[in-house]
Amino acid sequence: MALSRRIAYIDLSTGKIETKPIPIEMRRKFLGGRGLDAYLLYNHCEKGIDPFSPENPLIVSAGLLVGTLASATSRTHVMAKSPLTGMLGSCNMGGFFAPELRWAGFDHLVIKGKADKPVYIWIHNGEIEIRDAKNLWGKSVTEAQWAVREELGDPDVKCLVCGPAGEKLVRFANVMTGIKNAGGRTGMGAVMGSKNLKLIAVRGTMDIKIAYPKEALEFNKRFIEQITTAKVNQTMGILGTPFIWGATNSWGGVRVNNFQYNQLLYADDVEPERFHEIANETFGKYHMAGCFACQVHCRARYRIPDGPYKGCYDEGPEYTTQGAFASEVGCTSALTVLTGNYLCNQYGVDWLELGSLIAWAMELYEKGILTIRDTGGIDLRFGNDEAVIEMIKHVCERDTWLGDVLAEGGLKAAEIIGRDSIKYLIHVKGMQNLHSDERPTPALALNIATASRGSDHLRSRPAIDLYHLPEPVLRKIYSNPVPYDGPLSSDFRSYEGKAWQVFWQEQCFMAVDSLGICKYHTTFLGATLPNFEDWTKVIYYNTGLEFTPQELWTIAERCNNMERLFNIREGLTPDDPFKGDILVDRYFTEPTKRGAPDVIGTCIDREKFLKMREEFYRYHGWDEKTGAPTEETLIRLGIDNEPSHLL
Amino acid sequence: MHANPKALVINYEKCTGCRLCELVCSVHHHGVSNPAKSRIKVEKWEWEGLYIPMSCKQCIDAPCMNVCPVKAISRDEILSRVVVDHNLCIGCRSCVAVCPFGAMGFDPVEKKVFKCDLCDGDPKCVYFCDEKAVDYVEVSREALLRKREAAEKIAQAHRRAVELMSEI
Ligand code: SF4
Ligand code: SF4
Ligand code: SF4
Numbered sequence: 100m101a102l103s104r105r106i107a108y109i110d111l112s113t114g115k116i117e118t119k120p121i122p123i124e125m126r127r128k129f130l131g132g133r134g135l136d137a138y139l140l141y142n143h144c145e146k147g148i149d150p151f152s153p154e155n156p157l158i159v160s161a162g163l164l165v166g167t168l169a170s171a172t173s174r175t176h177v178m179a180k181s182p183l184t185g186m187l188g189s190c191n192m193g194g195f196f197a198p199e200l201r202w203a204g205f206d207h208l209v210i211k212g213k214a215d216k217p218v219y220i221w222i223h224n225g226e227i228e229i230r231d232a233k234n235l236w237g238k239s240v241t242e243a244q245w246a247v248r249e250e251l252g253d254p255d256v257k258c259l260v261c262g263p264a265g266e267k268l269v270r271f272a273n274v275m276t277g278i279k280n281a282g283g284r285t286g287m288g289a290v291m292g293s294k295n296l297k298l299i300a301v302r303g304t305m306d307i308k309i310a311y312p313k314e315a316l317e318f319n320k321r322f323i324e325q326i327t328t329a330k331v332n333q334t335m336g337i338l339g340t341p342f343i344w345g346a347t348n349s350w351g352g353v354r355v356n357n358f359q360y361n362q363l364l365y366a367d368d369v370e371p372e373r374f375h376e377i378a379n380e381t382f383g384k385y386h387m388a389g390c391f392a393c394q395v396h397c398r399a400r401y402r403i404p405d406g407p408y409k410g411c412y413d414e415g416p417e418y419t420t421q422g423a424f425a426s427e428v429g430c431t432s433a434l435t436v437l438t439g440n441y442l443c444n445q446y447g448v449d450w451l452e453l454g455s456l457i458a459w460a461m462e463l464y465e466k467g468i469l470t471i472r473d474t475g476g477i478d479l480r481f482g483n484d485e486a487v488i489e490m491i492k493h494v495c496e497r498d499t500w501l502g503d504v505l506a507e508g509g510l511k512a513a514e515i516i517g518r519d520s521i522k523y524l525i526h527v528k529g530m531q532n533l534h535s536d537e538r539p540t541p542a543l544a545l546n547i548a549t550a551s552r553g554s555d556h557l558r559s560r561p562a563i564d565l566y567h568l569p570e571p572v573l574r575k576i577y578s579n580p581v582p583y584d585g586p587l588s589s590d591f592r593s594y595e596g597k598a599w600q601v602f603w604q605e606q607c608f609m610a611v612d613s614l615g616i617c618k619y620h621t622t623f624l625g626a627t628l629p630n631f632e633d634w635t636k637v638i639y640y641n642t643g644l645e646f647t648p649q650e651l652w653t654i655a656e657r658c659n660n661m662e663r664l665f666n667i668r669e670g671l672t673p674d675d676p677f678k679g680d681i682l683v684d685r686y687f688t689e690p691t692k693r694g695a696p697d698v699i700g701t702c703i704d705r706e707k708f709l710k711m712r713e714e715f716y717r718y719h720g721w722d723e724k725t726g727a728p729t730e731e732t733l734i735r736l737g738i739d740n741e742p743s744h745l746l
Numbered sequence: 747m748h749a750n751p752k753a754l755v756i757n758y759e760k761c762t763g764c765r766l767c768e769l770v771c772s773v774h775h776h777g778v779s780n781p782a783k784s785r786i787k788v789e790k791w792e793w794e795g796l797y798i799p800m801s802c803k804q805c806i807d808a809p810c811m812n813v814c815p816v817k818a819i820s821r822d823e824i825l826s827r828v829v830v831d832h833n834l835c836i837g838c839r840s841c842v843a844v845c846p847f848g849a850m851g852f853d854p855v856e857k858k859v860f861k862c863d864l865c866d867g868d869p870k871c872v873y874f875c876d877e878k879a880v881d882y883v884e885v886s887r888e889a890l891l892r893k894r895e896a897a898e899k900i901a902q903a904h905r906r907a908v909e910l911m912s913e914i
Binding site: 101166167168195198202241245254277278304305306307308309312315316319320323327382383384385386387388389390391392393394396400412414 | 759760761762763764765766769770773774776777778779780781782783790792793794795797870873874876877
């Protein structure tokens, strides 16, 4: 049964392995995936530890519905204390690892300790072994995976792996699976590296019993139709996520030259259509690929068309790669984006963070805070394609002074570089912003400021806010499954009702992350896509567990509060410039210079922003001044006795 | 005999590699999610983005049928498929070894061979595959030609893979 999957505790220092069933009450409280991970992290991570110490638990999981019939049930979640931010470390990826983990008998792995030499973990049909990874250490993301398949003699083995960047403790290294599926953000790959853990290999042929197979099949078909008929997903299935970058750039919502402009000019070569063309030419007409059981298929397959890596096979790019290696660094070349995409996938590094850091270093270079001596002779001008590619390598290899410094992440790098450098760093809680510019959009600004893992778009972004949807439509979405009769505004520049939208989206994303479903299959970019009510049905048909939509909402709230408790324990206070729910000054003081008429000349109004944040705390039941969950909230959610050490 | 028998036709170029077909095949037949029990399997060469769904060809002169010592395998001409009679099957697995496509599976728990039964004429893999990388069509001349083309491309891809391997 889907609910019979176990949790395994693996100690790499002692080699001790213990497994336990996951009690149904824990499922009812935290579902699985990210939700249960949050519980486990709060219970297994001592306050204030060094993220690179053996005590940091690396938690790997599959969501509650992974491997079942609920459309794109592919997601792996990984949690630990983040070596980048010193706060919540959390990432999520698609691909084929999580379903294989479940077919192999496990839902959650809690990995502690540190091996004295490189190892990998081999999990197959209920058994777990720790094995020597001497021959895998140093290998790229894909080389390591193909090598372990060879060693185990099974081409169907799936891996979660850290690349050379993780081994070198680059603080924003990814965990990866397959060619490009990445658990990016917050440096979970570096935590693997710090444990001498190169890879987790899984293979399983155990049944996941479906509670009501006939109904699950039929409902899944309807679910898929709901998902694939949405216009946004049809476009996604042709152009992939680059289409989002194209749309956003057109009105002026992307960061350019670090934070100086909000629209990339002369961008023809990095428009989505151009990548589509390259994929067509280098791979073929049918070049889109999907993650497990997904019919959206947003991943383009391509070969690098030119340059030193010509002919290399890769997947992507994503809109974040266009941001990282085009707009943020002021470049306009498809080749740079594709080469950067490829290098990051091979090194296993978060290009959002890396591109943003390179852009920051470029602005420092422009301002004279960094000189050509600091860059090791690289002319770090905005728009210098070669410099971008060089810097990617230097950071991942840590082989130059500046590369090594940037590998430490923005806050630590700013401390080392000194002078005014921190003023130009675009981050929240020490994590860099993605490529988007939230100055014209208060809702998205509140989203990145309060996201539990630092500046991030996948925790609470109400992206449909950009569509100017009529108020009744908004109300239909946002007053379900819990009532809401406060203000809502169709204008994305307004501050009205935005706090509620962000709050709503936060519960929505927590629910899908805990179920193990992809966010493109949920109310995020499309207004008609599934949400709470649909999920109660798929949960029931697949697992037999019964929830009301309201109960599911409360679970999401509970899990979000567990993450909040973790961050508060690690020192979050609302206005702390390094650990707070606050934007850097530039958001409040520098108006946008480009974009559509209603976008140009805007910045975030500090007072209105702070009021909106208070409102957001209030919806959560958090103290308006400290941002901490009140006793009443903890009791309401049944987490007033955490850590409870039940698992 | 059925006038226009239909067959599963695979156009691997359209396949996105999602493996939904494996999932629905195992759920439909066994009520469980388990690709090891699916009658269709997507073979992948991930390093070049090549995904090829493989399933039973319902051969006319079927090696599995010919090799079976107790004649448990026969042709059902109505649906143009090859079927296993589990009352006769002795579990010797000769058919598993002899199928040129690896399409005959063996369930070690149930101790039974299994193969694609075209879902009795309503193939679930086709119903769910949005791309129609697996399709259920009448075996007309055109379909046969398409199959030949597809096979030729598979052969080319294999050659490319061999070349790539020898370069390394
Ligand atoms: S469902 Fe279709 S696209 Fe997906 S793997 Fe199967 S044949 Fe390929
Ligand atoms: S199982 Fe193999 S040999 Fe038998 S009919 Fe199918 S493809 Fe042919
Ligand atoms: S037709 Fe039915 S039995 Fe055959 S592969 Fe497709 S789903 Fe499986």
